[in-house]
Amino acid sequence: MRLSDMLRVENVRVAEKPDRWQDAIRLAIHPLLESGCVEARYAEAIIRATEQVGPYYVLTEEVALIHGRPEDGVIKEQLAVTVLRDPIRFSADGFDVRLxxxxxxxxxxxHIDAMKVLAGIFMDKRQIDGxxxxxxxxxxxxxxxxxxPASQS
Structure with missing residues (x-):
């Protein structure tokens, strides 16, 4: 599945920094909930997992790939992107995250093909900064x- 199959423009948002990391997760998941791709329990399962093992989805400075288990309420494969105007930290000793x-x-x-494209973006600091x-x-x-590259053809 290509990135363009998994990301729709209506699932992209720019937002103010939430007060708490839990709210950041709910904010990030909200477009997926609105579009019927996940159940409401999906965000809560990610919050519970974070409380148990820490913010496993914070990949690098600026970037979090927020995800849970399929059985925690995934209905349809999809991505959502939220850019925060100000960074948030998911743990006291963690990175500042805006994406x-x-x-x-x-x-x-x-979703492996889409993840390969995302990995390329996440590894390029200039691209993230942009x-x-x-x-x-x-x-x-x-x-x-x-x-x-698949969207160019």
Missing amino acids: LVALAARDSRS IVALEDAEAIYRAFIDAD
């Missing part, structure tokens, strides 16, 4: 889609 990418995956295989500087959801969406 929240929420993933709803129904299995461990079908994305978090954008203030328009359409421009953020375009930055992700343009990073996918």
